[in-house]
Amino acid sequence: MKTILALLAGATFALAATAASAQTLKTVKDRGELVCGVSKGLPGFSAPDASGKWTGFDVDVCRGLAAAIFNDPNKVKFVPLSADERFPALTKGDVDMLSRNSTWTLEREAKLGLLFTAINYYDGQGFLVRDARKVTSALELDKSKVCVQAGTTAEDNTKDYFAANGMTLELVTLPTSTDLVKAYEEGKCDTLTTDVSQLYALRLTMAKPGDHIVLPDVISKEPLGPVVRQGDDQWFNLVKWTIFGMINAEELGVSTTTIDAALASKKPEVIRLVGNDGKFGEQLGVSNDFVVRIVKAVGNYGESFERNVGAASKLGIPRGINQLWSMGGIQYAPPVR
Template sequence: MLRLPLSVPILAALALGACGDRAQDADPARREDAAAPAATARVEAQESATLRAVKRRGRLNCGVHEGLVGFAYTDNRGQWRGFDVDFCRALAAAVLGDPDAVRFVPLSNRDRLAAVRDGRVDVLWRNTSWTMTRDVSDGVAFAGVNYFDGQGFLVRRSLNLTSATELNGARVCVQGSSTSQLNLADWFRQRGIAYEPVVFPGEEEARQAYAREECDAFTADVSALAAARTTLANPEQHAILPDVISKEPLGPITRRGDEGWTAVVRWTLNGLILGEELGVTQAVARGRAEPRDPRARRLLGLDGDFGPMLGLKRSWARDALASGGHYGEIFERNVGTDSPLDLARGLNAQWNAEPGGLMYALPIR
């Protein structure tokens, strides 16, 4: 009788086992079952400490400006309104299913980042520029950009100025310890123009000093200047010069080290931007229509499990959109042509608009 070497049966067994593995891999149901534990682990990893805390208390703590018309302010009934406020409500809707489950925490320029770092707020949605120093050294994380701004100058029309280059020797009111103060110094130094900075601890104090004519010009982000002009006694007597001297990408901020929570904020913002691109309005989100566009179906939670990837419900983006509409609706209502600020979309137009802007949602897929 022929004797096979010992290694042959072992190799044969290994070959049969390998065939069995291939047979199992060929079965989609088996592959899906095998992948399920990994997928579950991936979802659980996104359940961040901040997200757990927000769900446990049933309320989002959102840091906002102390009072900036169009962006964050209280109306005559004491209700918070504004562009940034609507993003806070959308985030609360995405996480908790309730846009009113928000505690608004008004923060000054000086303590806004500290409030994020020490956990007094879960997210800061306040006009704060994304800079390298803040991103690298301040212990916070930027989740995206919801407003592309730039620094400008507010002046009295009676001065008959057409450009900031004509501010030679002018007194310029500015908020101290801010990017505005640094940009101001850079811009005048680069052009060799003399000026006198009149520095105040806060933007509100700088605006009030300008109103009292303690300076010839007031400098801040153009959006803040538009808001400030509406509060002056005779807004039509003041003009924002065409010069924009800096890039100011404004966006939501979270505490560094909680990537899962930063992802929740980032994708909620992206969902609102994508909603405008796809025509998913507040009315659509609140209705029962089921669009055929696969991108809209993923956004509304009809296809895929994108919400659970974040530790949220499948309807997270639908809930956010239903709270106050998509990005364009939020913009127009608070700071655009339907508002007292009457700001053009400009850089904040969608990337595929005519004319196009910089708003570009990351794909949900």
């Protein structure tokens, strides 16, 4: 009898856990749109264009996920959040996910109860200075006045770097990236520090971008990616496989221009990716052709990268370690199988 009761209790717990794990996806479907937390305006990553439409590398993740769920990349409500606002907003349920240049750290998962789903951009912290200073290395920044954004990993990284190299600094902490640029251009600091990708983006917003350089030094590991709340495995997996789907699509040559050929492909890996074999999408709670929907909406990983932040964009950031593992980088996704 005890065994039977134990089995029944276990089954009841499993059913309850399964129901709980489907909560976010069901909420999103019932609402009819995804609510995605993004930055307050970071060119190339997430920013509204002249018509007010949100675009960027991080925005493509949100639109790709909306395409996977609704077959419509426009069914997204974008909520701009500062660094200080982002994690409380996610924890409280004001947004379904974050896709806004956030660094994956142990404390953010263990203490804040969040989960980073995948790394869609391998970054590192750097420094931007005026070209007129003729500085070529961060090791020449002793006695600098450095602007840094509050609520980011950059604040502690900067202190550690200067201390480790026997240099002194005056740290100027500001609430938003817009404030960083304003203070820097007004001469309230002579150095600006944040993730290298963000430095390229912020330089574009300056009056004379060509007067400023990003130093070659990278002083930290900053793996960036979408974030969700803990306790919802189905939602975690779906967001994660939105990224993995885009990476696998690039690796297999499935793009916006080859998608029709991919649907007729005889290659086993491509057949699975586009949903013509297996029920992989259904296992995530969406259509089996979810990767096809994503690629049609925003392209594969490489297309999104180049269009928004890479060589084809105004930022012109080298692909570097964000190149596929098969092309000399470290970007890599598990297989669809």
